[in-house]
Amino acid sequence: MTSFAKLKSNRAQRDVNRSVVQTNKPHEAATNLDHGGGSTDELSSVASPDTSQISLDLPQQSHSESSRGALLPFGLDVRIGELQGRGVWSCDPRRTGQLILSEVQMVACISTRYLPTYCSACFLETEDKPLKRCTSCKLVYYCNSECQTRDWVLHKRECSALQNWAANAPQDSSNGGEGEEPGTVVPSDAIRTLGRVLWRRQKKGRESTWAKEMDALQSHRASLSADQHSSELHTHMAHALVRYLGAESIKDLAAYAIDSITALVDLVSQFTTNAFAVTDPSLTPIGVSLSPTIAIFNHSCDPNAVLVFPRAQHRSPKEEPMVEVVVIRDIAVDEEIFISYIDSTLPRDQRQEALKATYNFTCNCPLCSKPRERDSYVDPREGLYCPKKCGGVCWLPTEENPLTCCTKCGAVVKDTDAVLDAVRIGQEALDKATRLQFSDTPKATQLTTNLIPILMSAGLLPSSHPLLALSRLHTTLLIANYRSPFESTTIELNSPQIQEQHQVSPDAKVSSEEAQEHLDEAIRSATRTCNALNQILPYGHPIRGLAVAELGKLLSVDEPSPKHLAEDDTLSPSSPHLLSPTSQQFAKAPPYPPSGPQRLKLAYDTLVRARGELMIGFGAGKNEGGKVGMEVRKSLVDIEKELGVWKEGIRNAAADLPKVNMR
């Protein structure tokens, strides 16, 4: 991360990769790789098999009775709760930053959009060399033939299924049919992952512990018929899976131990209830995974553990992709371990909606159970500053509950309509900007730029939704579109693959002043985001650690034009002796962000903090705070060297000054 030059050259390399012309080699098992990303839309289309006999005519079924958890490591216990079903409990006390479990992902898929960017075997991002593409399906990419060979056990089945799917795609499949990614002839991530589940189960055998644990996963099939939307979704997925497996009817699925519609829908429901997103080191979702061990952990909106994919660089690419559970709050003996299934920075209503829609339950965690009362604690995710600015806060008004007042001084918020309007248009702008972030970045940035001040002047706390979400997106957009006046490249921070998809003209030139203002605005936005996240997430939460790392990296970017310094040449880097604390500069409030060596020092301090947080959220020890934690460590070493040069300069200059009598 310190080396932006390297990151820039990686980006350039990726740009080259994208334009490499595809070379079709003859198909050879486990070595059928090529480079580049040709399109698949020339594939022919034939009628798909008839699966129309599948419908959700379901008998009532109860939740799986199993409580095995046979794959959990020593020190973890599976217990069954009345409301939540099985859950994982700790037999030992555990400290923040401790690794609870670490396991190879046996069944995982890279999302279609990221297939050319991440190896489908080790899940590492292409950095120095282009990934190589399977010449048969022309969809799945690997680092090299070793990775391909390792994945071949599943991909050999997947490869033909993908080809059959494409060959049988309906003529209008470019608009995306059921279970398909829109605009492609590729089945959805869910269907591809389900295919891998079935092939893995065949490989391991029905009686294997893994297969039994998979069979024991919770399914919500019994309650599906009550919810039309879920029922339709599950029916579509079941149809798509049958087609993907090349089956004509349910009888053809006997080889996969599926002998009835009930079993098929159970499988689909087990997937929707238990699958989790695979993320890259910056927590960007890049794929889908299903694990019978991870699936036993229950949810809390204020969890004591997190799921991460640390991806420390020192790991050999030969290693399988690991998923890990790390403690983010101390856990006592006999305490249940919870992770969060959703974005826990959202307000209660949105969290509940997301959990109900996907996991079919109403959350009663301590955060969701806190009463929303006049004198009660105000959740910073949905708070407003006191209208009298007494230092207290109020709950954000809602349509159902428009009356709100300060919990400290009792001042009533009068213009609740204005606040409700601001929140509504803020949410609309957030939804639109999120949709447009890759296709129309300037428009998305314009939306975040316009809406943040409106929500701030309506009195929302920076941690309130949708202000925090807009600030996070604003920071991402500013980083993605930063252009140095010296080079026609962007800087890369935590999410290179996001940047890759933003539309930035490589020839666009910016002036030093524009670049400086852009960078400073990104720093201010990142600072606002960090402060807001600190209010709602515990120290060491990976989202916090990454946000602080991002701020530190922004502060450490060389300023394109040292504006503040240039305006006052007494502060120019060539006269460092005038940076003494008695300088006039400190008589007035220092500007934010600062400039010159103060900025570098602030970058250093911020990165030290980031490293501390990352060492918790992504685990210490061999994880070293994950890939970003290791990058931060490298940055710190580089900045220490740079600061050393400054200190040396100051010492030399001070030695030349006339001696002053201090008494």
Ligand SMILES: C[S@@+](CC[C@H](N)C(=O)[O-])C[C@H]1O[C@@H](n2cnc3c(N)ncnc32)[C@H](O)[C@@H]1O
């Ligand atoms: C990934 S599974 C977790 C393990 C599950 N309890 C079991 O028995 O296998 C997700 C399901 O567990 C239940 N669950 C998880 N967290 C819960 C919570 N906080 N409250 C109620 N139910 C919960 C829901 O039924 C949800 O669909």
